Amino acid sequence: xxxxxxxxxxxxxxxxxxxxxxxxxxxxLGAGQSIQQTYDLTRYLEHQLRTLAGTYLNxxxxxxxxxxxxxxxxxxxxxVPSATVDLDLWRGLTDNARLAANYRAYSRLLCYLRVLDGxxxxxxxxxxxxxxxxxxxxxxxxxxxxxxxxGYPLPTGPAGPPAPPxxxxxxxxxxxxxxxxxxxxxxxxxxxxxxxxxxxxxxKVPPAVVTLRLEARGF
Amino acid sequence: xxxxxxxxxxxxxxxxxxxxxxxAAVTWTANGTDIDESHLNGSYLILxxxxxxxxxxxxxxxxxxxxxxxxxxxxxxxxxxEPVLMCRSxxxxxxxxxxxxxxxxxxxxxxxxxxxxxxxxxxxxxxxxVPKNRCHIRYLQLFSTVKYKVTLTVTNALGKNFTxxxxxxxxxxxxxxxxxxxxxxxxxxxxxxxxxxxNPSSWPDPETFPLKFFLRYRxxxxxxxxxxxxxxxxxxxxxxxxAGKEYIIQVAAKxxxxxxxxxxxxxxxxxxxxxxxxxxxxxxxITETTSASTSSFMAPPTTKIxxxxxxxxxxxxxxxxxxxxxxxxxxxxxx
Numbered sequence: 304x305x306x307x308x309x310x311x312x313x314x315x316x317x318x319x320x321x322x323x324x325x326x327x328x329x330x331x332l333g334a335g336q337s338i339q340q341t342y343d344l345t346r347y348l349e350h351q352l353r354t355l356a357g358t359y360l361n362x363x364x365x366x367x368x369x370x371x372x373x374x375x376x377x378x379x380x381x382x383v384p385s386a387t388v389d390l391d392l393w394r395g396l397t398d399n400a401r402l403a404a405n406y407r408a409y410s411r412l413l414c415y416l417r418v419l420d421g422x423x424x425x426x427x428x429x430x431x432x433x434x435x436x437x438x439x440x441x442x443x444x445x446x447x448x449x450x451x452x453x454g455y456p457l458p459t460g461p462a463g464p465p466a467p468p469x470x471x472x473x474x475x476x477x478x479x480x481x482x483x484x485x486x487x488x489x490x491x492x493x494x495x496x497x498x499x500x501x502x503x504x505x506x507k508v509p510p511a512v513v514t515l516r517l518e519a520r521g522f
Numbered sequence: 523x524x525x526x527x528x529x530x531x532x533x534x535x536x537x538x539x540x541x542x543x544x545x546a547a548v549t550w551t552a553n554g555t556d557i558d559e560s561h562l563n564g565s566y567l568i569l570x571x572x573x574x575x576x577x578x579x580x581x582x583x584x585x586x587x588x589x590x591x592x593x594x595x596x597x598x599x600x601x602x603x604e605p606v607l608m609c610r611s612x613x614x615x616x617x618x619x620x621x622x623x624x625x626x627x628x629x630x631x632x633x634x635x636x637x638x639x640x641x642x643x644x645x646x647x648x649x650x651x652v653p654k655n656r657c658h659i660r661y662l663q664l665f666s667t668v669k670y671k672v673t674l675t676v677t678n679a680l681g682k683n684f685t686x687x688x689x690x691x692x693x694x695x696x697x698x699x700x701x702x703x704x705x706x707x708x709x710x711x712x713x714x715x716x717x718x719x720x721n722p723s724s725w726p727d728p729e730t731f732p733l734k735f736f737l738r739y740r741x742x743x744x745x746x747x748x749x750x751x752x753x754x755x756x757x758x759x760x761x762x763x764x765a766g767k768e769y770i771i772q773v774a775a776k777x778x779x780x781x782x783x784x785x786x787x788x789x790x791x792x793x794x795x796x797x798x799x800x801x802x803x804x805x806x807x808i809t810e811t812t813s814a815s816t817s818s819f820m821a822p823p824t825t826k827i828x829x830x831x832x833x834x835x836x837x838x839x840x841x842x843x844x845x846x847x848x849x850x851x852x853x854x855x856x857x
Binding site: 346371387389390485489491492495496499502506 | 665666669671688732779
């Protein structure tokens with residue numbers, strides 16, 4: 304599906320880099336360039352999300368689409384991984400931990416988004432969500448690629464949305480909408496954070512030529 | 523016992539002479555000047571529809587003894603209008619500051635109270651000594667999904683008012699303008715100008731939070747700016763400057779990913795390199811040699827030939843005439 308499209312896009316972009324002539328993208332790629340590509344992908348997704356979130360919040364209706372809407376965080380919303388982190392802790396993260404946090408977060412967010420995709424009403428929203436999910440999948444792959452090229456193991460964990468025993472899906476329509484609101488908010492914040500995470504990684508990992516193996520992850 | 527009395531502009535004020543009876547004989551003064559009895563109701567002083575000029579010291583003296591019985595300072599003012607509040611992070615990710623002011627003066631002392639709420643947490647905004655009406659907050663957490671709610675309340679003796687700002691961590695990021703902007707001509711390049719600048723000193727971590735820049739420039743004689751956006755580096759060479767024209771140049775900064783552009787930096791002026799004008803003495807020498815060479819071809823002036831000796835008669839005339847012919851012939855040759 305669209306995932307291959309993103310993959311091809313990445314390859315095409317990388318192969319057009321002037322500094323690496325006659326490059327076959329299935330062979331050697333610098334980890335530095337991969338980080339740059341991942342950074343670019345987060346910016347692209349952030350841009351896409353702005354349109355998607357606007358449409359989706361209008362679909363949810365007021366008060367969710369009001370600019371000053373500032374609800375308290377309910378305990379149940381904590382299931383969605385949060386980008387919020389203590390400043391010194393964030394600074395002190397190792398490259399591995401930094402990448403792993405991003406990988407885990409986007410994998411989980413992708414799952415939640417896919418669940419959303421199956422539930423929305425309008426065709427326009429379904430189309431937008433599907434497109435966004437495909438791009439997000441590309442991001443997860445890209446991060447995975449960076450981790451592999453640096454020799455880090457990919458984080459393991461539940462593939463699907465974790466369902467805590469006994470916890471039901473939102474008991475009523477309003478709370479369900481609140482869940483959706485926070486999901487989009489966390490996604491937005493993660494994309495802002497990732498730009499900063501990958502900036503930091505860019506500085507610490509020089510563009511050395513390392514063999515990169517991009518394996519199909521069964522999508 | 524010092525009294526201060528605050529009253530609204532336009533209000534009616536009644537001042538009592540301390541513990542004196544209503545029918546006691548008293549004299550009131552305003553800033554030392556006696557007040558006319560028409561303003562008195564018994565021993566009470568009545569001021570109707572007070573204005574700002576009536577602020578001052580009011581004293582009440584017992585009629586015969588001139589003992590000071592009561593004294594008060596009257597301060598006429600207005601209750602505060604809605605204050606103007608602004609919050610900004612020019613030192614991301616360290617924190618942010620908020621500053622405020624009143625849109626119109628109240629003419630009496632005001633006190634300000636600022637509260638910052640982040641989700642369920644109350645945060646303390648530390649007041650700055652300088653400038654006044656400003657406080658700063660340190661971020662405890664980064665990349666927060668919860669908005670900040672800042673409420674500023676202004677209170678004075680006549681009333682209170684407040685304003686609230688609600689914003690995301692990312693929305694208020696705005697760096698200070700770039701510093702030390704320098705523009706220099708490039709030797710032997712009449713269309714180039716080399717511009718360089720520095721990150722604003724208030725931006726704490728440009729390595730992890732890099733800034734991008736926006737350069738604008740125009741010759742002084744034109745109104746239209748040219749723009750260049752630069753994603754990294756703190757220098758740029760303009761290559762399309764008009765030769766010999768003085769330029770005005772400014773730079774602005776923005777976090778690479780979030781927030782808004784800074785204000786424009788201080789403007790710098792520069793003119794591209796121009797070639798030196800030719801040396802004056804060299805020109806004169808060229809003209810002299812040319813005139814010398816031409817004069818060698820010309821016949822000596824006619825007058826000389828005709829002046830030589832006192833030639834009387836047609837002979838002299840003939841010589842003059844011949845000389846004139848020769849000169850004419852040569853002139854024709856040169857035209």
